[in-house]
Amino acid sequence: MKRNEVSNCLLCNSTLNQQITWKALLTNAFPKTFCIDCEQKFEPYENTSDQILSLYQYNDAMKDFLHRYKFMHDIILAKVFREQIHKHLSKTRATIVPIPLHPAKLKERTFAQVDELLKAAHIPYEHFLEKTTTETQVGKTRQERLATSQFFKLVKECKNKEILLIDDIYTTGATIQHAKSLLLESGAKSVKAFTLIRG
Amino acid sequence: MKLIKSPFKSYKGIILEPQIRDFFTGRIWIRTNTPFPQEKIETNLKFFKITPGITTKRGLLNRKIYRCNRCHNEKQQEFVRYDCARCNQTCIYCRHCINMGRVTSCTDLITWNGPKPKFSRNHILDWDGTFTDSQSKASKELTESIRRKNKHLVHAVCGAGKTEILFPAVLTALKEGLRVCIATPRTDVVLELFPRFQKVFPKTIIHALYGNAPTQTGLAQLVIATTHQLYRFENAFDVVIVDEADAFPYTYDPALQKAVLKVKKQHAPIALVTATPSHQILSKVKQEQWGYSFIPKRYHGHPLPVPIFQSLWSYDKQILKGKIPSKLSKWTETRLKNKEPFLIFFPTIKLMEIAIPLFQQINENILSVHAEDPDRKEKVLKLRNEDIPGLLTTTILERGITIKNVQVAVVGAESKIFTSSALIQISGRVGRNVNFPKGEIIFYHHGISTEMDEARTEIIRLNKEGFGGKTT
Numbered sequence: 001m002k003r004n005e006v007s008n009c010l011l012c013n014s015t016l017n018q019q020i021t022w023k024a025l026l027t028n029a030f031p032k033t034f035c036i037d038c039e040q041k042f043e044p045y046e047n048t049s050d051q052i053l054s055l056y057q058y059n060d061a062m063k064d065f066l067h068r069y070k071f072m073h074d075i076i077l078a079k080v081f082r083e084q085i086h087k088h089l090s091k092t093r094a095t096i097v098p099i100p101l102h103p104a105k106l107k108e109r110t111f112a113q114v115d116e117l118l119k120a121a122h123i124p125y126e127h128f129l130e131k132t133t134t135e136t137q138v139g140k141t142r143q144e145r146l147a148t149s150q151f152f153k154l155v156k157e158c159k160n161k162e163i164l165l166i167d168d169i170y171t172t173g174a175t176i177q178h179a180k181s182l183l184l185e186s187g188a189k190s191v192k193a194f195t196l197i198r199g
Numbered sequence: 200m201k202l203i204k205s206p207f208k209s210y211k212g213i214i215l216e217p218q219i220r221d222f223f224t225g226r227i228w229i230r231t232n233t234p235f236p237q238e239k240i241e242t243n244l245k246f247f248k249i250t251p252g253i254t255t256k257r258g259l260l261n262r263k264i265y266r267c268n269r270c271h272n273e274k275q276q277e278f279v280r281y282d283c284a285r286c287n288q289t290c291i292y293c294r295h296c297i298n299m300g301r302v303t304s305c306t307d308l309i310t311w312n313g314p315k316p317k318f319s320r321n322h323i324l325d326w327d328g329t330f331t332d333s334q335s336k337a338s339k340e341l342t343e344s345i346r347r348k349n350k351h352l353v354h355a356v357c358g359a360g361k362t363e364i365l366f367p368a369v370l371t372a373l374k375e376g377l378r379v380c381i382a383t384p385r386t387d388v389v390l391e392l393f394p395r396f397q398k399v400f401p402k403t404i405i406h407a408l409y410g411n412a413p414t415q416t417g418l419a420q421l422v423i424a425t426t427h428q429l430y431r432f433e434n435a436f437d438v439v440i441v442d443e444a445d446a447f448p449y450t451y452d453p454a455l456q457k458a459v460l461k462v463k464k465q466h467a468p469i470a471l472v473t474a475t476p477s478h479q480i481l482s483k484v485k486q487e488q489w490g491y492s493f494i495p496k497r498y499h500g501h502p503l504p505v506p507i508f509q510s511l512w513s514y515d516k517q518i519l520k521g522k523i524p525s526k527l528s529k530w531t532e533t534r535l536k537n538k539e540p541f542l543i544f545f546p547t548i549k550l551m552e553i554a555i556p557l558f559q560q561i562n563e564n565i566l567s568v569h570a571e572d573p574d575r576k577e578k579v580l581k582l583r584n585e586d587i588p589g590l591l592t593t594t595i596l597e598r599g600i601t602i603k604n605v606q607v608a609v610v611g612a613e614s615k616i617f618t619s620s621a622l623i624q625i626s627g628r629v630g631r632n633v634n635f636p637k638g639e640i641i642f643y644h645h646g647i648s649t650e651m652d653e654a655r656t657e658i659i660r661l662n663k664e665g666f667g668g669k670t671t
Contacts, residue, residue, distance in 0.1 A: 007276060073301045074294065075281045110285045110303070 009035040010080055011065070030083045045198045054170055054198035055084055062197055066169065070113050078113075078120040081196060085121035088194065094164040096125040097183075099175060100152075102134045113168050117196065125166070128156045129179055137174060145174040152182050159187040164194055171199035215313060219243055221418035223311035225378070225435025225462075227269055230307040232300045234414060246313030252306035253278070253291050267293035269302050270430040271457045295454060296430050298410070310433055318420050319402075322373040324366055326399040331500070334360055337492035341470060342368040344490035345438055351470040351490035352480065356661050357598075357627020360498035361472050362392060365440060366399060368470070373403060373420060377437035380422045382429055382459060384449040386410065388442060388599040390576070393423050429458040439463045443598055444471040444480065445620050474598075474627060475620035475657075495665035501636035502662040504629045506622070506655055511643035514610055515550060523557050527610065527643060534589060534606055535562055539638075540582055541589040541606045542596060544625055546614035551591050554610075558591060567591040597624045604635035612642035612651050622654035 008015055011034050018024075018032055041061035045054040056062055069077040089096060098114035106112055118125050133151040140148075165179055170193070180191045219235060230249070233240055240247075250268050258264040265278045272295035283290035283305060292303040302308070330338060337353055344351035345368050355361045365381070372379050381396075383389060386409045393407035406419035408428040422432075426441070426449050439459060441449070449455050463469065471480060484491055497503065509526060517524050523531075527543075534541040543558075545551035548569045555567045564587045568578050575595070581587045583602050590596075594616055607629050609617065617625075622642070629638035642651055 068297075072297055073292070074279075074297055075292075076279045076294070106284045108285075110283050110290070110305075111281060112284065116281075 006031065006033045006079070009033075009038055010077055011035075011038040030079075030086065033079045033082075050192070052170060052173070052176065052193040052195070053088070054195045055081070055088070056197050058169065058197050058199040066197065070109075070168070073110065075111050075116055078116040081117065082121040085117060085196070086123065089118075089121065089123045089164070089166075092164055094162040094190075094192065095128075096123055097128050097163050097165050097179075098125050099165060099167040099179060100127060100129050100131050102131040104134055105131075114166055117168065118166065126156070128154060128158050128163070128183065130155045137171070142172045145172045146177070148174060148178075150178050150182060152179050154182060154186050158183055160189050163188050163191045165191060167193070167195045169197040169199055170195040215243070215246065217316075218416065220246075220311065220313060220316055221416075223247070223309070224316055224418065225311070225432050227308050227310050227431060227433040229269075229300050229302065230309045233309075240309070243313075246311065247309040248312040250308045250310070251304060252302035252308055253293060253304040255291075255304075265291055265293075265304075267295060267302055268308055269293070269299075270296035270454050271461055272296065272454045274454075299427075299430060316418050318376045318378060318418070320374055320376045322370060322400060322403050322420075324370045324399055325401050326363070326366055328363060330363070331360075331496070331498055333494045333496055334364055334498065337494050338364045338367050340490055340492045341365070342371050345372055345468050345470065348466055348468045349490050350468055350484075350487060351492070352476060352484050353470065353472040353492045353494075354476050355472070355474060355492075355494035356497060356503060356665075357474045357624060358497040358499075358503075358601075358631040359474075359494040361442070361474075362395060363498075364492075364494075365442075365472070369396075369400070369421065369438075369440075372438045373400070378420055378422075378435065379438045379440070380424065380429075380432075380436040380462060381440045381442055382424050382426050382462075383442040384426050384446040384455070385443060385599055386425055387575075387595075388446075389423050389425055391599055392442070396421065396423060426455045426458060429455075429462045432462040434461070434464055436463050437467050438470075439467060440470045440472060442472045444473045445475050445477050446598060447594075450477060475623050477620070493664075495661045497631070497636075497665075499633040499636055501630065502666055503658050504626060504638055504640050505658050505662070506626050506640045506642050506651075508612075508642050508644060508647060508651065508655075510645070511610065512645055514643065514645060518550060518554050518557065521557065523554065523561075524643075527608065528561065530608055530641065531558065531561055531589070538588075539604055539606050540585060540602055541608070542582075542602075542628065543589065543591050544597070544607070544609040544617075545591060545593055546611040546616050548593055550611070551593060555591055558589075562588055565589050565591065568595065569593045570595045594621055594625075596628075597621050598627075600628065601631050602628070603632045604638065605629060606639045608639075608641045608643060610643050612644045613646050613648040617648075617650060619650045619653035619657065622651060623657060626654065626658060 014035055016032055016035055043057040043059050045057050047053050068074045098118060101112050129152045131151055132153050137145050163183055165176060176193045183191045252268055254266050254268060256264050266273050272293055277294045278291050279294060280289050280291050286305050290304045292301050341351055341353055369379055389407055389409050396405055403421050404417045404419045405421045406415045408424035441459060511524050511526055514524050551567050558565045566578050566587055568575050568590060579600060582590050605628055609625060626640045629640045630636045
């Protein structure tokens with residue numbers, strides 16, 4: 001990891017005055033990628049269940065972040081939350097499974113947003129699922145989303161595994177529900193979920 | 200009269216759609232992200248030249264040096280390498296112009312290479328205003344420079360009537376069938392210039408381009424655009440005029456300055472128009488022998504209001520404590536009593552947001568604006584229409600706005616953000632109307648900075664130049 005890979009805040013482009021500390025030199029901490037002002041704009045999410053954990057609320061700052069990352073394709077923004085993601089996922093014993101994109105969608109976007117978040121946070125992951133429809137959830141009501149039929153298929157054996165599903169955003173839970181039920185039906189021991197954002 | 204070319208000579212097997220030609224002439228665009236259906240682009244592909252989005256050259260020690268072919272950015276920190284799922288290899292993208300749609304090394308950029316459209320020579324200038332002597336002199340000098348393809352600087356004080364000076368020069372160029380671009384760093388200036396030019400050039404197709412501008416059709420011969428939008432043009436204009444050439448971010452961003460050079464044709468002239476030319480610009484003018492016009496007088500013939508310095512010690516602490524410093528609140532109350540519209544400039548959004556509820560206790564209709572405010576346009580309009588008594592603002596309103604009889608205070612004039620040119624521009628908001636040529640401009644400070652001194656000295660100097668020694 002290069003120490004000075006980011007010299008300006010990735011979000012507002014103001015200069016980051018990073019001080020070299022013993023902690024930074026001796027531990028494997030991630031160098032800062034965004035400034036304190038930007039950091040304060042994100043609100044942490046208060047988790048109520050241990051089945052689905054989320055880190056942040058979907059406020060205006062987060063909307064802006066997700067737009068720039070996912071739709072403007074600014075991949076380097078995956079590094080913004082790497083420290084927090086690393087903190088939450090590095091100790092888990094479960095197998096980390098990102099929610100996949102449809103292969104056609106992946107070609108169009110040129111990157112898988114969930115995989116990139118994990119890569120930036122140095123979290124190893126495995127793909128068990130494949131998406132079978134290119135239809136998106138955007139613009140559907142909650143009822144419509146929950147009523148859609150299964151849009152994942154299994155690509156790898158998951159018997160007796162403890163699985164932690166990872167997604168960028170949890171809105172109605174339809175995506176996570178589909179993935180979870182498929183994995184449980186296929187013999188997974190337990191399935192929990194973790195998302196960066198709770199909508 | 201020239202003979203009309205047979206349409207069959209340029210026939211390349213398919214019928215060319217004029218909308219596509221008109222849109223892409225002079226533009227550089229991402230192949231897959233045009234306003235046209237993708238099939239139309241693909242069927243017309245033989246009319247386009249394709250360039251890769253990012254080119255790589257080798258620098259010192261064989262290190263790779265990237266360059267974005269749309270914004271011509273070469274700052275290496277702004278290039279990001281990533282594993283591209285489309286190409287299954289490492290690709291590079293440019294963060295500098297990412298807001299206009301990402302350009303990667305695997306993106307194709309297209310420029311028009313088909314038959315060139317003809318620009319109209321039939322233009323009229325529908326303007327019945329009159330020039331002062333110095334205005335007409337500057338206007339003639341500018342027109343002459345453009346005709347000779349010479350670079351030119353118009354240095355005119357705030358309120359000298361810079362826009363009008365451009366009219367004859369633009370008309371001459373348009374009548375020769377040339378394509379003209381007026382670029383400015385500020386969206387507000389584009390929004391102000393566009394209706395004015397539309398009114399006086401009724402026969403010309405004019406487009407206004409800025410972030411999130413509505414789509415406009417036809418082949419625009421006159422383009423009024425923010426300097427950022429110039430990234431999307433290449434080798435397009437025969438004349439480029441940069442208005443407010445000293446404004447942020449143009450002076451701070453070398454890519455924007457390069458953009459101005461890339462949008463003009465090779466020998467096309469550039470004209471800069473500003474009230475506060477930087478030292479770099481002035482020395483360039485001397486070295487490269489640009490044409491130079493100087494207007495020290497306002498169009499109405501009254502001198503520029505000279506700023507008054509007043510101490511406002513620890514204003515920030517007082518505001519944080521929830522109290523407006525008494526001098527400032529008195530000033531505000533006087534403005535309210537005299538029913539004079541006022542602007543109060545703040546150095547930071549933060550301080551302004553703490554101050555606004557305090558001001559609203561004095562008068563609940565006082566509002567505040569800053570750069571990210573979506574209602575910016577409406578709020579300024581409200582002040583102009585006298586719906587609200589005054590406005591708190593950041594430096595975003597330092598230029599381009601004209602409000603009748605406005606009175607101005609700058610809080611924390613010693614702050615870094617208020618450079619001498621910003622302060623001159625702010626002072627230039629006052630006394631622009633012929634019926635209210637005087638007005639108050641006060642710099643409230645916590646210690647006088649050199650920039651404040653410089654601004655005041657420059658205003659006094661300009662008044663001397665314009666009025667031969669007499670200052671008010």
